[in-house]
Amino acid sequence: MMSDKIIPTIPPELEPFFAAAKEGRLEVQRCVSCGTLRFPARSLCATCLSTQSEWTPVSGRGEVYSFFWMHQVYHPAFAAEVxxxxxxxxxxxxxxxxxxxLDCAKDELRVGLPVEVTFEERGPDVRLxxxxxxxA
Amino acid sequence: MQPTKTAIAGLGITDQGKVYGKSAVGFAVEAIRLALEDAGLETQDLDGVLVNPGLSWGLSGSMGSFAVQQAMGITDLTLSASVSLGGASAGAMIMQAALAIEAGMASTVACVFADAPLKQPQPTSASRKKSSGTASAYAHAGGLEAAYGVFGVNGRYALVAQRHMHEFGTTQDQLGAIAVSERAFAQGNPAAQFCGKPLTMDDYHASRWVTEPFHLLDCCLVSNGGVAVIVTSAERAKDLRRLPVHVRGMAQAHPGGDPLETLSSGAVQAGKAALDMADVGLDDIQFCELYDCYTFTVLVTLEDYGFCKKGEGGAFVESGRIGPGGDLPTNTGGGQLSSFYMWGMTPISEAVIQIRGDGGERQVRKHELGLVSGNGGILSTHSTLIVSTSAS
Structure with missing residues (x-):
């Protein structure tokens, strides 16, 4: 699905994240020193302060921890989405x-809802x- | 820890809201001028200037106190700083002033917040060409958050509120109860932007969604203006024009971690520490002025101080105890939801008014001891002050 939504400018620290996404994998950072997984990307581990990290695939399965419905148009690219x-x-x-x-009715969304990763085309080169x- | 030997001796509040024609520095200077006049002091009596620059200060905010010093022609300051802890800054400035005064580094310190984010509407704006840009014209924007359409702070607090609703069954009506209660107080505050505009629960529910579960009326106002206080020694304050507002207790707490997990603020730690310093208990508190960037912030802060258990804030605010006539009147001038949004200076200014007994129609009956909170970031930074008519 193509979208008029924002095509993210990819900062260097997120290049591996988007490279994996392009191939259909969700990856997060892993501290090489203590093994703690982290996201968003950071240059050092908040657990052991190591600067050594790698990107590692995760299952893409999880559940909704919290959510909100954005009604306000803060950016024209989302005007049709609210x-x-x-x-x-x-x-x-x-x-x-x-x-x-995505693909979730308003009354279906709740805290605890089981979810899985999917990838949204944003422009020719980016999958988000x-x-x-x-x-089931 | 002992109560501080300092007091707030002057308060200055400029016109608030949709008032134009001054820069943020201009509002700051006006607020300090009013606070000095209130205290019966002159500009050259100041030896300390602390500034919490609002968002519109831009680069000048990083040396905001120097900008104010130059604008007012003050010479020979011995204390000067910009304080940037978001909504906890105002309380933190008063703490910094009190510490400096007790250490002998300064004697008379102006603490000011000012901002001018609102621009005067232009008469030609209706005829201005609507943006012709398509979505794709804006399509490249920085950051992952923008890619997901996550903009502003409203949503960040809404996430915490939603999680609180999930864990504790907190309801929309309970958030609304805070908006309605504060608006009722604002009807007695002629300086409030929503004075003369009462609010019912139906009105609350009818207000548009911003970041659901937040309605527009869950969110604070946006205001131009400035508020300043003058802090000096309690000894000196006795000889000035106004009743001293003693800073009995003060504490900061910046918990770190993820508020989505803790569903709480630094009020947990800072409340206890400030009460200890003031040598009073929570039961002694007669009124509260709580930082209310959102309705939800008030609910969480009440829980965190221990006025009720974690998770019971909804029932607490629904009981009517925090409203006019309640036994814990809270945000008695209308708060930032209904009076004006001067960050942490909104609750502090109202506490000064109440302690002095200057509240007019909204004056609370018991006003010897009040609790004031400041909160910044997403429940990230926190300050607590305990203020009183008496020094100990």
Whole structure:
């Protein structure tokens, strides 16, 4: 699905994240020293302060930890989207991601809803990790 | 810890809200001038200037206190700083002033917040061409958050509120109860932007969604203006024009971690520490002025201080105890939801008014001891003050 929504400018620290997404994988950072998984990307580990990290694939499964419905148009690229849901997904592996939920009716969205990763085309070169309800 | 030997001796509040024609520095200077006049002091009596620059200060905010010093022609300051802890800054400035005064580094310190984010509407704006840009014209924007359509702070607090609703069954009506209660107080405050505009629960529910579960009326106002206080020694304050507002207790707490997990603020730690310093208990507190960037912030802060258990804030605010006539009147001037948004200076200014007994129609009956909170970031920074008519 192509979208008129924002095509993210990819900062150097997120290049591995988007490279993996392009190939259909969700990856987060892992501290090489203590093994703690983290996201968003940071240059050092908040647990052991090590600067050594790598990117590692995760299951892409999790549940909705919290959410809100954005009704206000803050940016013209989202004018046609409101109201849209912003969700915090708790991944099975630990880190929490702030993303959107796609293919989810308003009354279906709740805290605890099982979700899985999906990928949204943003322009010709970018696939953005997104989430959708995990259905049996 | 002992109560501080300092007091607030002057208060200056400029016109608030949709008032134009001054820069942020201009509002700061006006607020300090009014506060000095209130205290019966002159500009050259000041030896300390502390500034919490609002968002519109831009680069000048990083040396905001110097900008104010130059604008007022003050010479020979011995204390000067910009304080940037968001909504906790105002309380933190008073703490810094009190510490400096007790250490002998300064004697008379102006603490000011000012901002001018609102621009005067232009008469030609209706005829201005609507943006012809398509979505794709804006399509490249920085950051992952923008890619997900996450803009502003409203949503960040809404996430915490939603989680609180999930864990504790907090309801929309309970958030609304705070908006309605504060608006009722604002009807007695002629300086409030919403004075003369009462609010019912139906009005609250009818107000548009911003970041659901937040309605527009869950969110604070946006205001131009400035508020300043003058802090000096309690000894000196006795000889000045106004009743001293003693700074009995003060504490900061910046908990770190993720508020989505804790569902709480630094009020947990700072409340206890400030009460200890003031040598009073929570039961002694007669009124509260709580930082209310959102309705939800008030609910969480009440829980964190221990006025009720974690998770019971909803029932507490619904009981009517925090409203006019309640036994814990809270945000008695209308707060930032209904009076004006001067960050942490809104609650502090109202506490000064109440302690002095200057509240007019909204004056609370018991006003010897009040608790004031400041909160910044997403429940990230926190300051607590305990203020009193008496020094100990």
């Amino acid at each position: 109201p849209y849901a912003v969700v915090v997904v708790q991944l099975e592996e630990g880190p929490r991601l702030t993303t959107n939920i 990790p997104q989430f959708r309800p995990r259905r």
